[in-house]
Amino acid sequence: MQEAAIPENEKARLEALYKLEILDTEQEERFDRITRLVKTMFDAPIALITLVDENRQWFKSRQGFSVCETDRRVSFCAHAILEENVFVVENALEDTRFADNPLVLDPPHIRFYAGAQLVTRDGFVIGTLCIIDTKPRTFDAQQQKSLQEFASLVMTEIEYSDNRIFVHEMERSKKLTEIVSRAQLNFILQDDRQKAFDGLLNDILTLTESEYGFIGEVLYRQDNEPYLKTYAITNISWNENTRTFYEKNAPVGMEFYNLHSLFGVALTTGEPVISNNPYQDPRRGGLPEGHPDLNAFLGVPIHYDGKLVAMIGIANRLDGYDEKLIDFLNPLLVTIGQLVSSAKIKQQFIQGKEELVLLSEVVNQTTNAVVITDLDGKITWVNPSFKRLTGYENEELIGKKPGDILQGPETDPSVVEQIREALSASTGFDVELLNYSKSQTPYWVHIQCNQLRDAQGKHTGYIAVQSNVTESKKYEQALLESETRLRGLFELSSMGIALNDYDTGAFIEFNNALLQQTGYSREEFNALSYWELTPKEYQESEAIQLKNLELTGRYGPYEKEYIRKDGSRFPVVLNGMLIEGPSGRKLIWSFIEDVSESRKNQRELNQFKTTLDQTLDCVFMFDADQLKFFYVNQGAIQQLGYSKEELLAKHAYDIKSEFDKKQFKQKIMPLLNGESPSIRFETIYQHKDGKLIDVEVFLQYISPKNEQPRFVAIVRDISERKRIERMKSEFVSMVSHELRTPLTSISGALGLVVDGRFGNLDKDVLQMLLIAYKNTGRLSHLIDDLLDMEKLSVGKLKLAMQRESVADMIQHSVDAHKTYGVEKNVSIEVQSIDADLEVEVDSIRFEQVMANLLSNAIKFSPNDSLVTVSVEVLNGYVRTRVTDNGCGIPESFHDKIFDKFSQADSSDTRKKGGTGLGLAITRELVERMQGHIGFNSVEGEGAEFWFEFPLYRSV
Numbered sequence: 001m002q003e004a005a006i007p008e009n010e011k012a013r014l015e016a017l018y019k020l021e022i023l024d025t026e027q028e029e030r031f032d033r034i035t036r037l038v039k040t041m042f043d044a045p046i047a048l049i050t051l052v053d054e055n056r057q058w059f060k061s062r063q064g065f066s067v068c069e070t071d072r073r074v075s076f077c078a079h080a081i082l083e084e085n086v087f088v089v090e091n092a093l094e095d096t097r098f099a100d101n102p103l104v105l106d107p108p109h110i111r112f113y114a115g116a117q118l119v120t121r122d123g124f125v126i127g128t129l130c131i132i133d134t135k136p137r138t139f140d141a142q143q144q145k146s147l148q149e150f151a152s153l154v155m156t157e158i159e160y161s162d163n164r165i166f167v168h169e170m171e172r173s174k175k176l177t178e179i180v181s182r183a184q185l186n187f188i189l190q191d192d193r194q195k196a197f198d199g200l201l202n203d204i205l206t207l208t209e210s211e212y213g214f215i216g217e218v219l220y221r222q223d224n225e226p227y228l229k230t231y232a233i234t235n236i237s238w239n240e241n242t243r244t245f246y247e248k249n250a251p252v253g254m255e256f257y258n259l260h261s262l263f264g265v266a267l268t269t270g271e272p273v274i275s276n277n278p279y280q281d282p283r284r285g286g287l288p289e290g291h292p293d294l295n296a297f298l299g300v301p302i303h304y305d306g307k308l309v310a311m312i313g314i315a316n317r318l319d320g321y322d323e324k325l326i327d328f329l330n331p332l333l334v335t336i337g338q339l340v341s342s343a344k345i346k347q348q349f350i351q352g353k354e355e356l357v358l359l360s361e362v363v364n365q366t367t368n369a370v371v372i373t374d375l376d377g378k379i380t381w382v383n384p385s386f387k388r389l390t391g392y393e394n395e396e397l398i399g400k401k402p403g404d405i406l407q408g409p410e411t412d413p414s415v416v417e418q419i420r421e422a423l424s425a426s427t428g429f430d431v432e433l434l435n436y437s438k439s440q441t442p443y444w445v446h447i448q449c450n451q452l453r454d455a456q457g458k459h460t461g462y463i464a465v466q467s468n469v470t471e472s473k474k475y476e477q478a479l480l481e482s483e484t485r486l487r488g489l490f491e492l493s494s495m496g497i498a499l500n501d502y503d504t505g506a507f508i509e510f511n512n513a514l515l516q517q518t519g520y521s522r523e524e525f526n527a528l529s530y531w532e533l534t535p536k537e538y539q540e541s542e543a544i545q546l547k548n549l550e551l552t553g554r555y556g557p558y559e560k561e562y563i564r565k566d567g568s569r570f571p572v573v574l575n576g577m578l579i580e581g582p583s584g585r586k587l588i589w590s591f592i593e594d595v596s597e598s599r600k601n602q603r604e605l606n607q608f609k610t611t612l613d614q615t616l617d618c619v620f621m622f623d624a625d626q627l628k629f630f631y632v633n634q635g636a637i638q639q640l641g642y643s644k645e646e647l648l649a650k651h652a653y654d655i656k657s658e659f660d661k662k663q664f665k666q667k668i669m670p671l672l673n674g675e676s677p678s679i680r681f682e683t684i685y686q687h688k689d690g691k692l693i694d695v696e697v698f699l700q701y702i703s704p705k706n707e708q709p710r711f712v713a714i715v716r717d718i719s720e721r722k723r724i725e726r727m728k729s730e731f732v733s734m735v736s737h738e739l740r741t742p743l744t745s746i747s748g749a750l751g752l753v754v755d756g757r758f759g760n761l762d763k764d765v766l767q768m769l770l771i772a773y774k775n776t777g778r779l780s781h782l783i784d785d786l787l788d789m790e791k792l793s794v795g796k797l798k799l800a801m802q803r804e805s806v807a808d809m810i811q812h813s814v815d816a817h818k819t820y821g822v823e824k825n826v827s828i829e830v831q832s833i834d835a836d837l838e839v840e841v842d843s844i845r846f847e848q849v850m851a852n853l854l855s856n857a858i859k860f861s862p863n864d865s866l867v868t869v870s871v872e873v874l875n876g877y878v879r880t881r882v883t884d885n886g887c888g889i890p891e892s893f894h895d896k897i898f899d900k901f902s903q904a905d906s907s908d909t910r911k912k913g914g915t916g917l918g919l920a921i922t923r924e925l926v927e928r929m930q931g932h933i934g935f936n937s938v939e940g941e942g943a944e945f946w947f948e949f950p951l952y953r954s955v
Helices: 010-019 029-041 141-160 163-189 193-208 240-249 262-269 323-348 352-365 384-390 402-406 413-424 470-492 512-518 522-526 536-552 596-614 634-640 644-648 661-672 719-754 763-794 806-817 843-859 891-896 918-928
Strands: 046-052 056-063 069-071 087-089 112-119 125-133 212-220 226-233 273-275 297-304 307-315 369-373 379-382 429-436 442-453 459-468 496-501 507-510 554-563 569-580 586-594 618-623 629-632 678-686 692-702 710-717 802-805 827-830 838-841 866-874 877-884 932-937 943-950
Touching (some): 029 141, 029 569, 112 141, 163 459, 193 212, 193 323, 226 262, 297 323, 307 323, 369 384, 384 459, 442 470, 661 678, 806 866, 838 943, 843 866, 843 918, 843 943
Parallel strands (some): 827 866
Antiparallel strands (some): 046 056, 056 069, 496 586, 618 710, 877 943
């Protein structure tokens, strides 16, 4: 197993991951929705959102997988985070990095993996969105693109949390920034300070969703007791007396001295007061009769330059008040402190120019950038925040127009034109614009610009407050990209997707896949409701699904039928979720999968299984990894006596009494190596009751594209055939033994006669006796073959296995057969053989194998030709080849060549002679000595027979 390398930026990558604070958090529906959709869309059994930390991969969301984390060293995702594009492993067993990975060899038995990187805005890969399958498959470019889009959607969820909450918070922050800017600008431009503070109070009440409140200055009596004088207060008068009091005192400021109250606690302690149940709060001071209800109160003292200078009080926010709201309002509180302090100064300095200098203290300390220009739009003054934001110093700015310095290639020309038109008309403007700093870094600003007038009211220039809204713009862009990705997935999905009104069933959104499924045009579908696609008989089950939807917010998976435009029906599986629209309208997202093809495939599969179950032979299917049965037919159940469940719990080698796991794997190795498309062999199966059954096995290895490789075995009971063969073998053995004794006597007697031991014979008589003598030799050879075959069949042939030199054994065999080819002038050529090659065999039987192959090669060679013997080492085996230039073997006879009593020409007039047992004996001998044998031949082009034994290696 190959462990993934550590990324070069690992330290920074981990910091980015930990900063998100998402590790080891609870499962969340917003992420589970994505993995469920990915699992369904890509038809994958497993879909995961993984985060890779220092030692593990942890799953934020998981479908089809029970564990919540795995070791990083065995994770596929640790490899995926090193890649720039989607990381795909089509078949883990064929990938050297993963072939021996525990997640491949053991559950979940990963074969296919595709992981799209989760990349932060700063470019760090923190994990993946991945799909996993237990069978090999391909993954095209379009599928990879779709998975990457889903991964981007996951990152949007991770970095920006729930989009609805994020948008709300972003809008609130934007409004807060606008309020701060407007307050600063109004305070500078507005002569009437009460109007400026009244506007600010209204903005605060709107922003915090409060009912009424006040902004006041903190003053001190001679005894140093604080009291409050309002700059702005909501009119909550409830009768004529209170209305009169308000109208008289509000413009000049109302004063409040009661410190035994909620606002009094804030004044005396200098700390915020939060009271979400004032009537039960012991700090309350009581309210006058008729005073409007006080259901919640927030009082926040405001400090400036280390002193308590002001306070705001707001009341009756529906959800109450908390510390988070105070933190959120902090920039505004700082601004109020500045404005109140400046208002004090205003009372001491009346002259306009002096006031502007003093007001500069406000704008100098604000975080917003402030710029003042003359009537031509040329800069006359900027605050420090403007210089920090732009990177320019005073000497680089004074006398120049902001647009000439700050606008760049991506600045929107239409907004620039809007600014020009406003300045030409001598009016202010309120815009958002992309500017560029001195270092050419782009940033977004919200600009509020108004006229600047002197004490006589003459228009002298412009003042603009610029708020940096770059982050807000980034968030907006991210949301736009997220929406674009979702729209792309929506349209590209092969699954139907629809958005319906919960109450009416009307279709609001739907993709092209749904139109293709139903046969409607977009215009026709727009006029339909959900119920027009649903057959009436599903109304009861629809009611159940709707109830589940109300209770859990989800429904499905639910199978039903849809009605096409032409009136035909097709089966679908639906999943859906309930959401709430912006106006509170209930909506349903539904995912509609057309399962017509899968149902058709299932019917065909059932028919196929029914056919297999009716066959008398046993049919087994087992996986290529564990060799465990995943299908057995009825014939197998009946023949072996096990139940279906018992057989499916077994491995292929469990029911073969003569094979253990290692031997069985060796038996099927030629299939796995691609040396042969199928193999046929005889073995013994064991019945559940212990009875042994002779069987013939036809075994084939199948590796379909995008599916898990498997073996298919067709097993036939050959007990009856074996019984007949044993009877035949016993008969042949008996006859052979009975013939051997008289035949030996006849052969011996004829030998003496033809040798002239009993005198000279007439020429014609001698010729006849020679024919008889020669035929006794052939008959003797036939009996030897029959006896050898009988011994091999019953396992009585003893082998003396020992280490032998291949070169020596071949040379002995060739020397013994040189004279055999003299009559036809056929010679034997031995190509160079390494003298050090050794194998562990019975040398006599090895030479018997060579004798059979050499005699056949010479027998079928034409006159004046050559038989070649060669040796090579191949995959740890010593392979010997015997090649002739004869007539070759007809293709129709290839599968019978090693059968007993088989000959390509079995007619009575065949010219070559022979028993038809030689190659059958040869195969048996080779296999008994743990070797393999085979041949290659094209009719008319000769034949090559080969056999091989493991190369002997000394330990």
